[in-house]
Amino acid sequence: MKKFGFALIILFFTALLIPWKGIPTFKRVREEFHSSQGTQIYLDRNGKEFHRENRTQRDRRQNWITLDSIPEHFKQTLLLIEDKRYDKHRGVDFKAFVSAIDQWRKTGRLRGASTISMQLASLLQYEGRSVSKNAFEKAQQIIRALWIESFWSKSEILEAYINLVTYRGDLVGIDAAAQGLFQKFPHGLSADESLILASLLSSPNTSAERIAAKTCLFAAKAHCETLKDLCRKHLSNRARLPPSPTLAPHFARLIQSHSSRVPTTLDSHLQQASVEAIQSHLLSLRKQNVKDAAVIVANHQTGEILAYVGSSGNLSSAPEVDGVKALRQAGSTLKPLLYAKALDENLMTGNTLLDDSPYQVQTSSGLYSPENYDRTFKGILPARTALASSLNIPAVRVIDLLGVQKFYRTLIALGFTLRKEDTYGHSLSLGAADVSLKQLAEAYGTLARGGTKISFQITPQDKVVSQSIFSPSTTRTIGEILSSKDERALSFGLDNPLSTPYFTAVKTGTSKDMRDNWCLGYDETYVVGVWVGNFDGSPMWDVSGISGAAPIWRTLFDTLHPDGYERQTVKALRPEPLLTRIENKRETIVYPIDGTLIAFDPDIPAENQAIVFEHTGSQSVLWTLDGRILKSDTVRLEEIEKGAHQLTLLSTDREILDQVSFEIRGKTAHVAAKNE
Numbered sequence: 142m143k144k145f146g147f148a149l150i151i152l153f154f155t156a157l158l159i160p161w162k163g164i165p166t167f168k169r170v171r172e173e174f175h176s177s178q179g180t181q182i183y184l185d186r187n188g189k190e191f192h193r194e195n196r197t198q199r200d201r202r203q204n205w206i207t208l209d210s211i212p213e214h215f216k217q218t219l220l221l222i223e224d225k226r227y228d229k230h231r232g233v234d235f236k237a238f239v240s241a242i243d244q245w246r247k248t249g250r251l252r253g254a255s256t257i258s259m260q261l262a263s264l265l266q267y268e269g270r271s272v273s274k275n276a277f278e279k280a281q282q283i284i285r286a287l288w289i290e291s292f293w294s295k296s297e298i299l300e301a302y303i304n305l306v307t308y309r310g311d312l313v314g315i316d317a318a319a320q321g322l323f324q325k326f327p328h329g330l331s332a333d334e335s336l337i338l339a340s341l342l343s344s345p346n347t348s349a350e351r352i353a354a355k356t357c358l359f360a361a362k363a364h365c366e367t368l369k370d371l372c373r374k375h376l377s378n379r380a381r382l383p384p385s386p387t388l389a390p391h392f393a394r395l396i397q398s399h400s401s402r403v404p405t406t407l408d409s410h411l412q413q414a415s416v417e418a419i420q421s422h423l424l425s426l427r428k429q430n431v432k433d434a435a436v437i438v439a440n441h442q443t444g445e446i447l448a449y450v451g452s453s454g455n456l457s458s459a460p461e462v463d464g465v466k467a468l469r470q471a472g473s474t475l476k477p478l479l480y481a482k483a484l485d486e487n488l489m490t491g492n493t494l495l496d497d498s499p500y501q502v503q504t505s506s507g508l509y510s511p512e513n514y515d516r517t518f519k520g521i522l523p524a525r526t527a528l529a530s531s532l533n534i535p536a537v538r539v540i541d542l543l544g545v546q547k548f549y550r551t552l553i554a555l556g557f558t559l560r561k562e563d564t565y566g567h568s569l570s571l572g573a574a575d576v577s578l579k580q581l582a583e584a585y586g587t588l589a590r591g592g593t594k595i596s597f598q599i600t601p602q603d604k605v606v607s608q609s610i611f612s613p614s615t616t617r618t619i620g621e622i623l624s625s626k627d628e629r630a631l632s633f634g635l636d637n638p639l640s641t642p643y644f645t646a647v648k649t650g651t652s653k654d655m656r657d658n659w660c661l662g663y664d665e666t667y668v669v670g671v672w673v674g675n676f677d678g679s680p681m682w683d684v685s686g687i688s689g690a691a692p693i694w695r696t697l698f699d700t701l702h703p704d705g706y707e708r709q710t711v712k713a714l715r716p717e718p719l720l721t722r723i724e725n726k727r728e729t730i731v732y733p734i735d736g737t738l739i740a741f742d743p744d745i746p747a748e749n750q751a752i753v754f755e756h757t758g759s760q761s762v763l764w765t766l767d768g769r770i771l772k773s774d775t776v777r778l779e780e781i782e783k784g785a786h787q788l789t790l791l792s793t794d795r796e797i798l799d800q801v802s803f804e805i806r807g808k809t810a811h812v813a814a815k816n817e
Contacts, residue, residue, distance in 0.1 A: 164288045165265060167297040173401070174205045174304065174314075182402050183393050185409040186445070191388040201382055203316035206327050208300040211315065215327070215335035216299065221359065222339045224257045227299075232258040232290035233283055257302050258286040264305045265289075308338055309345045312380055321380030333371055336360065349376035388412050391451025391463045395599050405600050406445035411438055411700065415448040418696040423456050423673075429682040431689065433457050434673045435464025435578050438697060441586035441668045444595045444605045448697075452676075459676040465579050468558075469657045469672065471572035472650030472686070473531045474581055475552070477588065477619050479570050480528050480536075482551045483543045484615040491525040491618045495535035502541060502567050509567050511537045514651075517740035517806045519631065525621075529628035531649070533571055540570035554610055555584045555594060572650060581661050582670035588646070589663035592616045620646040623662070634749050637687055638695035643702050647694070649686025656680050660690035662698070669697050688746050728762055728798045730790050731755040735801040739778070750778040756790055762798065763791040781805050 165173075183192040208216075220227050226234050234256050255263075262285035289298060308318035315338070319327045323334050330338070333356075340355045353372035357365040389412050396403055415436040423431055433456075438448035451463035483489050497519040502509040513519075513533045527535035540548055548569060549562045557580050559565075565573050579597065587594040592611030596603075622628055623646035626635055633639065639647050639662075647662030657674040658681070673689040674681065681689065732755040733739065739752060754764055754774045764771040767786055783805050790799040 164285065164292060167293050167301060170265065170301055170305075171205055174202070181398070181400070183389075183396070183407075184402060184404050185407045185412075186405065186447075187409070188404075189409050191407060191409050191412065192390060192393040194393065201311050201317050201321070201380075202313045203320055203382070205304050205314070206300075206316050208296050208303070210328050211303060212328060212330050212335060214332045215315075215330055215338070218332070218335045218359070219303070219339045219342075220257075223260075223342060227257055228295065230256060230258075232256060232286035255282070256286065258290055258298055259283060260306070261298055261302045262286045262289055264302070306342055307345050308341050309376065310380060312382075317382060318380075321382045322375045324381070333364075333368060334375075336368070337372060337375070349373050352376060388416070389449055391465065392446070392449035392599065394463070395449075398600070403600070406447065406598050407449065408447040411448045411697075412450070414700045415450045415697060416454070418693045418700075419450060419453050420456060422693050422696070423453050426673075426681075426684060426689065427456075429684050430675065430679060431673060431681050431684055433459070433462075433464060433676045434671065434690075434693065435467075436672075436693065436697065437465050437578055437582045437670045438701075439582060439586060439597050439668050440666060441589045441595075441663060442666060444586075444598045444603075446597050446599055447667075449599075457676065462676045464672055464676070466577050467676070468575040468577055469674065470652035471574050471576045471581070472652040472657060472659060473533075473536075473572055474576075474648055474650035474659045474661055475572045475574065476528055476531065476536050476570070477623060477648050478551065478555065478584060479539055479543070479548055480524065480622075481588065481611050481615050481619050482548055483539050484618055485611050486543060486547070488542050489524055489539070491523065491622060493524045494521050495524050495527050495538055496521055497527065497532050497534050500534050500537060502537065504566055506566075509537075511567070511571065517738070519740070520738060522631075525618075525625070526628050526631055528619075529622050529625055530630075530632035532632070536570040537567050540567055545569060551610070554608070555587060556580055556596075557584070572652065578659075578670045578672045581659065582668050585648075585661045585663055585670070586668040587611065588616045588619055589665075589668055590616075622646075623648055630753070633687060633745055634751050635753055636751070637749050638691040639687070641695065641698060641702075643698075645698060647691075649691055651686050654680045655682070655684055658684060658686040658689040660686055660694040662694060664698070664701075667698075667701055669694055669701075671697075685745060687749065728756050728758045728760055728790060728792070730788065730799045730801050731757055733788070733801060733803045735803075737801075737803040738806060739803060740806045747779045748777070752776050752778060752781070754788065756799070761793050763793065763795070765789040765791060778805070 181194050182190050183194075185191050224234070226236070259282050262282050266282075266285065293301075304314045304316075307313050308315070309322065312318045312321045315327045318338055318341075319325055319330055319334075322338070323330065336356050336359060337352065340352050340359075344351070349372045350369075353369040356368045356372065360368055388409060389407055392405070392407060392412075396405065415438065419434045419436060423434055432453065434450075434453050436448060436450040437446065439446045449465055451465050452460045454460055480489075484491070497513070499518065500511060502511075511533050514531075518534070519530075519532060522532075522535075524535070524539075545566060546562060549559065549565070552559060552569075552574070557574065557576055559574050583594065583597055586597075587610050591613040592609060592615060593607050594610050595605050595607045598605060624644055626640045629639065639645075639649070639660075643664065645662050645664050647660065650659040650661075651657070656678060657672060659673075660669075660671045662669055671690040671694045673684070673693070733752070752775070754776075756762060764774055766776070766781070766788055768789075785802060785804050788801050788803065789797060792798055
């Protein structure tokens with residue numbers, strides 16, 4: 142016995158060499174609750190969690206639960222089973238310890254007698270791992286427990302223990318245990334559920350039957366069957382934790398960080414609005430073979446990404462694919478960049494007349510003969526109208542004027558990853574290149590910033606790189622063109638999702654066979670990009686940029702402009718000494734002009750294609766089409782028969798004021814304009 146006592150003294154003095162500085166504070170343990178096991182929490186720009194990821198998959202934790210949020214019956218049951226004299230000892234229960242020492246002397250094994258403070262000491266030292274201890278390690282555990290009791294309060298020790306201990310399998314902490322086993326939060330635990338959890342602590346992975354038998358030791362005999370049923374129900378299967386927040390999983394994948402809490406530029410509110418906009422609109426297109434979509438929203442002044450939706454989630458055929466990064470055919474979205482480069486080179490202005498007529502280009506592989514989408518021609522028209530209305534042949538004339546090489550190099554400077562230059566030729570003007578939504582958004586952000594390109598940010602620490610691409614005067618012209626609903630009316634009409642009550646410059650695009658459609662646009666602060674299509678490459682059915690991507694784009698800009706208007710400072714008009722009054726000026730037809738050719742465009746929904754007849758002055762007038770009086774100045778294109786028509790402007794007393802002729806080409810309509 143003397144030898145045993147001497148050995149024990151040596152062990153304790155050796156263990157005393159453990160410095161108290163190695164004991165962390167309660168505050169530090171709570172703050173680093175996730176980092177010790179590799180869990181990363183991604184925070185939006187306002188500090189709100191939007192994604193959580195366990196890097197090691199060693200355990201599953203939820204949130205740290207404060208002691209006052211834990212039911213009193215759980216705390217009492219825990220102390221009854223694990224540490225009856227918790228409030229009486231200072232880290233070591235010497236009465237239980239003497240009994241354990243006697244057992245060690247007889248069997249050579251030292252087990253039992255571990256107080257909650259001693260168990261916490263091991264949890265902190267070994268990061269929650271189960272480690273079998275020899276006598277020296279047991280002595281270390283005791284000394285660490287004494288140190289913890291010296292610097293921590295009893296409530297802090299109990300709170301930390303409840304949150305750090307393993308309950309079953311890989312469930313660490315009471316929040317994970319309560320949610321994983323009973324599908325409820327800790328404050329809702331019943332007395333029976335609390336007894337089961339407390340009984341698990343000494344042997345987390347034992348069978349449901351053994352845990353049931355243990356619970357019966359602390360319950361009335363009549364209640365034992367109820368406890369057995371509960372154990373069988375909740376302990377026989379793998380625990381089911383609720384899914385971690387995954388509002389922006391594709392965005393989180395972009396971040397390379399070893400920190401436990403990762404701040405980002407994301408705006409959770411805008412991200413949620415983007416997810417909902419995609420889900421809602423794609424459900425309306427489900428009969429047209431549309432399954433996938435992606436969105437990116439950024440502040441083009443700072444480069445901060447505010448929303449990033451890589452797929453349509455459960456609607457997608459491949460939800461793991463990142464549609465913001467995926468390369469897809471650009472369609473007409475490259476045209477504004479082509480016109481911008483031609484303007485920058487002083488080769489044209491917005492008012493330069495371009496010929497939309499049959500055109501052929503001699504290439505190394507033969508004649509290239511581009512066509513407009515509707516296979517019709519609009520004749521001579523200004524460059525601004527050709528761009529806004531997305532006409533193909535004028536775009537090919539512009540790249541022929543500029544040179545393919547210059548446009549190719551401009552796209553490279555903007556950040557597009559293209560194949561070799563000779564892969565494309567003149568078709569580059571019509572979007573033959575494969576591009577990503579992020580690349581397009583950065584390029585349109587360059588137009589919005591006056592020609593200076595900046596790289597997008599995903600975390601506040603990201604370095605912003607800027608480069609001048611276009612002149613400010615060029616980007617102003619492009620912005621004016623892309624914001625004009627009148628200029629785009631030739632192809633898209635006046636009533637469509639692109640016509641916002643606030644300033645936006647916007648362009649749509651549709652790739653070959655309707656496999657992809659896009660909508661890219663910006664205002665003074667934000668750039669929004671939308672792609673709609675199918676990740677498997679299958680074509681959509683009768684879905685264009687206007688009907689596919691544009692409604693999502695409009696929803697997001699309406700979210701960014703909740704009032705539906707923008708604030709402007711308006712200067713008062715200077716009082717004039719004399720106002721010249723002009724009266725009785727004869728009314729004339731402004732649109733269509735005599736000889737206008739109007740084509741039905743199959744890429745635009747029929748209900749969005751209409752002719753709006755315009756006249757000078759403000760008098761009340763009447764319109765007649767081929768001798769029939771019209772109810773209004775707007776007629777849907779499908780209501781007019783193909784061929785030549787005569788439009789007449791009448792005064793209210795039926796005097797002829799003006800008269801023009803125009804021609805309808807393309808799809809044959811079935812109903813003529815109705816009589817009044």
